[in-house]
Each structure stands twice: as structure tokens, then as C-alpha cells.
Amino acid sequence: MNRTFKALLLTLFLAAIGLSIFIHKLIASDVPLLPNQAFKSWYIEAKISFVSQPSPLMEEELPTTVKFHLPQDSQRYNIVEDDFVNEGFTREIETDKKSANRLAVFTKQDSNDVSDFIFYRANIKRKAGLDPIEKDVPISGRRLVDKQMIRFGENTERAKDNLQENLPVTEIINLIQEANAKSRDRLSFVQTIYQLALNPEDIRIKAISRNVRKPDSTVQVAAFLLERAEVPVRVGNGIFLRGEEVYSTDFVEWLEVRDGDEWLVFDPLDQSFKAQNSYLTWWYGTDRILQAQGANQVDLEVVVQPDTNQGLTQSILDDEKPKNPFLEYSFLRLPLATRCHFNSNGIDRRWASCCDGKFRH
Template sequence: MASRFPFYLLVGLLFLVGTALSIHRHMTFDIPWLPGEQRQTWSIEARVDFVAQGEEVLASLAIPSTQQGFTQLNQTAASPGYGLSFVERDGAMRAEWSIRRAEGNQQLYYRVDMLVDPYAIPSLPVRPPAIRVNVEQEPFATAANQILERAIERSATPYTLARELIAEFGNQRQKAELLAQQKSKSMWTVQLLQQAGVPARRVHGLFLEDGRRRQQLTEYIQVFDGEDYELFNPETGAQGQPHNLLLWQYHSGPILELMGGSNSNVSFSMIQQEQPFNIALSQKFADNQLLNFSLYSLPLEEQALFKNILLIPVGVLMVVLMRILIGIKTSGTFMPVLIALAFIQTSLITGLIGFLLIVGTGLLLRSYLSYLNLLLVARISAVIIIVIGMIAIFSIMAYQFGLTEGMKITFFPMIILAWTIERMSILWEEEGPHEVLVQGGGSLLVAIVAFLAMNNDVIRHLTFNFLGIQLMLMALVMLIGNYTGYRLLELKRFRPMLRDDHK
């Protein structure tokens, strides 16, 4: 006997690969195992106010992109009369408004939706800034150097140096007050870090609080250690990025550049929203087809099509279980799966009634065709036309009586129905009505079981979102297909043996 090891190895590999792909998709793209979960999104609006001076106006606003903890979903802008473009400059995205002539008070609006996403992949790399060493005049140079020297003595890494610098500004208040006459504390901290050879810059973030209006950006210091970085609060020295802090401007460059205007101000309003995860993921992957092999990158029409196609292996598994392990006979191997798909479109009760009406009426008409001695192809063709006619008549009758559910029988596969009628008619002639009831009833029973499995919300969610499930289903089908023992319904033949044992 040939070794079964290669077979079981293949089944095991299929199951392990399918499981690994599903876990990877869950961990990498934050796709939940169960349906109905919500994803938190923030809608943030930036308002730019300024006074135009009656000449050309060019306004450039720093805008956020996908970053650690947040994925950008979409962005819009409202600026009547202005030209608008989104450009990348020095590794950062900016929104630029332009107009030939404007005068008086002006308002520009920019809105962005950000998805809270712990698995977000930054769309633009965060590069350390170039180190620049400024030469200061006395007495500022001496005071700054004394603070830096004291901080260097108490530090060992770029991050500890940043903490100690911020702390020294609090410890040496007289020197700090002197330096504050020329620059802010955060500017001095960045300058001294760069003087010590540590890449650093000021960045601006927005604290996300639901329903807040006219918020201002908060300043942080971004300190690099190689390619990694940490944020530091310039007032307290606290290290790390708060979970509700969205970095609005985190590349070198100003928040707002304005030409042709004055008295500018940028304020922010925000609201928190909850979205179903499938909508959020569709928006997340809309422009990311190359990085994510996901059905969410397809148009919605194709997504709806694949939701049903990916359920077919579940129905196939039910057929394999019912036929091989239980021993139920069906009319056609996978005809119950197609009937179950029709039940999904029509609902179970409507589908059962429609199926019985069409097949029952079709068998009566098919019995008349037997007396005409037609060839097989012509007979099947006639049955197909009869099925189409019956579906049309039943749909019209259902509409006339106000039974809108009855119109859904058009979802039944007409060719499969025609073949079912033909097979049952031949079976009736060769085996009798009992065998027709056995196979017809078995087909309906398997179709109902397949429908219940395929129409389950959890199964629909898993098959659509985790393509690795298909490999796991294939492994199960192959494993069951290797079974050669007794079927459940065959065990009744041993009932007399039990009776003999009791005697």
C-alpha cells in the first residue's frame, strides 16, 4: 500500500498556510475576527483666516498624512474662487490655495478624516533634519553653552540629553530667562541638541477631543536616534507621543505660508465618529492596491459578487459532509450548493416554495414530452424554455397579488433547474417515485444545511476578509474525501445484530 504521508503532509501544509495567512491579515491590517465591529475615525477641519491685500494670494498649509497610529482616509477643501492643489514639498504634504486677486477677510477650509489605526504604515518616510549650528552673540552664547554642558554631563543618549536639556531650563532659571529674551524654550532646545550633534526639530500636533472647536496646535520636539525618533514635551520633558495626539506638521517647514495676506490664523475643529470596519477598510485600501492584496481594493460591484462566490466552498464542504459522512443521496453532486445560493437571494421560505412549484410543474410537463420521443438535446432545450416560462408566469402572478417576495424566484439558476427536472424525470421512469423523493428530498435537505452555513454572518465575514480560509476549507474537503468507512445512514444495517445481542 502506498504511503499516506505525502497526502497528510499536503493537508497539513494547506491548513497551516491558510491559518498563517488569516492570522497575518488580522495582525497586519487590523481586520477583526467577528463582524459588526466599529472603527474610530476623526473628522478634523482646519480653518485659515487672513486679510487679503488686494493682490495675488498664495496660501500653503501643512497637512497630515498617514502616520504612526493614524491612517488618512480622505481629504477635501472648501475655498470658493480659489485654485487648490495638494503637493509634496521636502518630504511633506501641503495644501496650496491660489487666486489672482483677493481683498478683505478670507476663510479657507481644509477637512481630513483620520482612522485610528495601530497598524498604520506611514505614507511618507520621516527623515532626520540636517544639523545646523548657529553662532550666537554674548551673553546668550555663554548661557546656552553652560546649560548644554550641564545636560551633557547628566546624559548618555540622544533621548536622555533631550530630557536633561529641558530639565536644565527649569533648574537654571536665570539663564533660561535670559535666553527667553531672544528665542522660545523649544527653539533653544532644538538648537542646543543640534549643536551637540543630535538631529532634532520642532513639530506641531493636535490633541483629539470630541466636539472641540477653535483648537490650536501644540508644540513638541522631535528627537532622532538614528532612524528612530521620540517626541518630547518642551515644557515638562515628558517622553513619548500621547495616544490622542495627531501630528499635523512633523516635517521641517512652517505650518502656514502666506503671500499676499496678513493677520493669518489657523484654528481646528474636530468630531469623533464610529464607522463599520468594512467601510473604513475600503477607504483605507482605496489607493493602496499594490501594498494590500485585498478584495476591498475592487469596485463595490465586484466586491458584492465575490462575497457570494467565496461562500461556494462552504457549501461544497457541507455537501461533502452530508454525502460522505452521513450518506444522504442528492440529485446531482453540487446542485444543492446552487440551490443554496438561490435561497440566499430569495430567502429560505420563498426559495423552497418557488423551487417546489417550478420542479413540480416541470415534472408534469416533462412527462408529456416523454410521449413525443424527442432527442436529448431537444428535450432539454424544451425543458429550459418551459422553466423560463414558468418563472415568468409565477413572477407576474406574484406581482399581481402583491407578493413581492415571489418575484425573487428569478434568482434560481434556470439551466440547473432544467437539468434537475430532466434527471428526476428519468429517475422516475427507471427507479420509481420513491427514489425521486429520496434524492429530491436529500437535495433540498443538503441545500438547506448549506444555506444555513453560507448565510451565517460570521462565516460570510470570515470567507470574504480572510482568503486563507479557502485553503483551510480545501484541506478539510481533502481530509474528509480520504474517509472510506461506513456512512452514518449505513449503520442501520447492524440493527439486527443489536437485537440478537439482547436475546
């Protein structure tokens, strides 16, 4: 009887420990417990790789300057923290007051110890009081993909040259007049212009598409025409934060029009205008997310992961005094560059890209 009683006590003790750990992890993290629940925070990891192919007569080329757009606060999401690995490059972050675009400018130093990649990581949190998005249909229905980019800015310069030398004035006027005849107000004018821009076989649209950076982008063609009609518009670029464990992502672009004091997104799927609260806004404009000078090839990879350690992460970011003494020695307290040295031991596979040049997930 004594032995059975001791075994029962030990079983209850171990069960209590297991239950306590489960409850603690559930409270201290944002891991959903039920299928209808969703993550509240995410990690965004972007890796810029300089893939040079030097000739026998030339040394390996690394960019002298890299300009990279950073995500910004939006109606649904906040940027909690930015972190970088840019060995051999100085870093300066510029913010445009008009568009709120954040631009990280990396300049190569005169040093032999220059890395062949730049790594960026952000912690994103959904604002309190906002429900998760159930639908994942992109507003524009189009993706802006820059997986492998060579000679950054080439398309932009071509579009600028066409604007100066081959501006299709007749086609622009003709399309604006047609849209005016079919519209009753500014918003219906935007709807009509977008519908006209959806027809790539229209010879007028073909002529105009040569004046935008991405000729096959309906959003950019429509924005180009609306700007000529003096309608305040802008092109938004961002990503959709899903509730899946791990996934890669592409950029989505959308069209916004100013109506009074607010910006409204045009959704071509249902022809409606609404506030932009579906995406994490990365930048506004038709320029690339990334520009590099002095490199013959640059690759960009973006990966998004839900943050399953949000309670621990937030305590560290807020610099709170940890209630648990183990928090004081948490892996998350280490600087970003220092964490990379531990990947070979399997401590955090998400950071392995810092060390071996590949995203692991």
C-alpha cells in the first residue's frame, strides 16, 4: 500500500508539472489552442544576397549602396522591433514624411571583411481589438514578385525615358475622356479607369504600359492614368499575414484613392472602396522594394513566420524585469549577430539563414 501511494503521489506531481508547463506556454505565447483562433504576432525575415559571377579579369563585385524599403505601421499591424545583420555595411534609416515610407540605406565600407548578404528581421503585432482576417483573397488579385532581380532600376529608368520622349498624349486624353463620359463622380471614374486598364489588348493601354515600371501591372497603369487626370492616387505594396505555421510570401500591390481626409483601397473583385486593413503595408509607390548599385545580381527572399514565443518576446522587447529567472538568460536576449553562432547546435533553425545563406523553416 505504501508503495502504491508513493507511485500515485509521484504520478500526480508529474502531471501537475506537465499541466503547469502547458498552461504557462499557453499564456506566455500566442500559439492558438483552437482551430478558430489565430496568431497575433509574426516574424518577418528578409535576406538580400549578392550573387556575383566574376570573370577571370574582374574581381567579385559587391554593391556600393543598397536601398531597401522596410515595412511600416498600418491600420491593422504595428512594427514592434527591427533588427539587422549588415557586416561590412553602414546603415541609415530614412523616413519619408509624406508617404511614411521607411528606407534602409546600406553603404559598403572600405574593408575586406564585407558579407555577401544583408539580413533583416522584424517583429509584427496585430493591434488590440482587431479580429483576424478570415479571407485571404488579395485586394488587387495580382502579385508583385521580385524573387531574382538583376540590374536594379533598369525598368524604372526605361519608364522615365519613355515619359520624356514617348509620352502617349493622344491615348491618355482619349482614355480619360471615355472614362469621364461613363462616370458620375470621382470614385466611379476610378472604377472605369481600372476597367479600361484591365484590357491589355487595347492599343491605347499597350502604348501607356510602356511608361510604367511593370507593363503588365493593371494597378500601375491605372495609377498612371489617374495621376494624369489629377486624381490623388497611390500604389500600395505589402504582404498578407496568414495564420499558418510557416510559409514564404510574395508582395501584393493595390490601388488607393484619396477621398476627403482618408485613403480608400479599390477592390476590383467587388468594385468597392474600403479602408486598407487587410495587409501589412511595406511601402507606397511604383519603385522596387530594393535597389542596389555596383552589383551584377542581387536576390531577395522574404519569409514570414508566426511568433510562437510572443509573451517571452514582448517582455524582452519591453525590457521588463523577468518574473522567471530563466528569462534573464533567454536566447532571445542575445544580439542578432550572436544568435547566428548557435544555429549549428539547432537552438533556433529560423536563424540558420544568417550562417549558411539559406532560409530554414
